[in-house]
Amino acid sequence: MIIAVDGPTASGKGTIAQALAAHFKLPHLDTGLLYRAVGRQVALSAGNPDDPADSLAACAFPDSLLEDPELRSEESGGLASRVSIHPQVRRALFERQRTFATQPGGAVLDGRDIGTVIAPDADVKLFITASVQARAKRRWLEMTAKGPERETDIPLAEIERDIVKRDDRDISRADAPLRAARDALVIDTTEMNRERAIAEAIEAARMHLGGKR
Numbered sequence: 001m002i003i004a005v006d007g008p009t010a011s012g013k014g015t016i017a018q019a020l021a022a023h024f025k026l027p028h029l030d031t032g033l034l035y036r037a038v039g040r041q042v043a044l045s046a047g048n049p050d051d052p053a054d055s056l057a058a059c060a061f062p063d064s065l066l067e068d069p070e071l072r073s074e075e076s077g078g079l080a081s082r083v084s085i086h087p088q089v090r091r092a093l094f095e096r097q098r099t100f101a102t103q104p105g106g107a108v109l110d111g112r113d114i115g116t117v118i119a120p121d122a123d124v125k126l127f128i129t130a131s132v133q134a135r136a137k138r139r140w141l142e143m144t145a146k147g148p149e150r151e152t153d154i155p156l157a158e159i160e161r162d163i164v165k166r167d168d169r170d171i172s173r174a175d176a177p178l179r180a181a182r183d184a185l186v187i188d189t190t191e192m193n194r195e196r197a198i199a200e201a202i203e204a205a206r207m208h209l210g211g212k213r
Helices: 013-024 031-044 052-060 063-067 074-083 087-101 114-118 132-146 156-172 194-212
Strands: 002-006 028-030 107-111 124-129 185-188
Touching (some): 002 013, 002 114, 013 028, 013 107, 013 194, 028 031, 031 052, 031 063, 031 074, 031 087, 031 107, 052 087, 074 156, 087 107, 114 124, 132 156
Parallel strands (some): 002 107, 002 124, 028 107, 124 185
């Protein structure tokens, strides 16, 4: 069983994907972390994330980089959005994601193109969304609670502007743009707390799976 969870940044897709994986006892992959690692590697190599060649070279990042806490920073998130527009980067990471998705027993993957590109044959496709304001507030609270001290002073308005920029890059890129698959179940978490969003996603997945049997 493959479950694809897509959506924009800070929509809650990662939290929901982890909960789905735990509920259905499946391995989980946060595919956005791969792109954050590429962006981080570009920075470590003093490269340019807007340069396709520099970004492609960074796809050879060591596996140990995936454990770097810096990948969760706003800076790495912005770099990930910039390197992900390059088709060469997306192709380089495709097989890694596809192999994870098609492993025996299945898996849960979250990202921006899982249901449309990586696993269009997924048994369940969810698209998690929320308003820009709600997503910005979540990111701000997250950074205030556990982020590096240098990030806690970022104004909420600046986070909103950054989210709008990321959304625009993700939606408008020519290769694998952010969008809901035609057969995806859309869940808007704007007015939901964490527990309700998880409960609705699990119930939606269960109903969808039941309808296929």
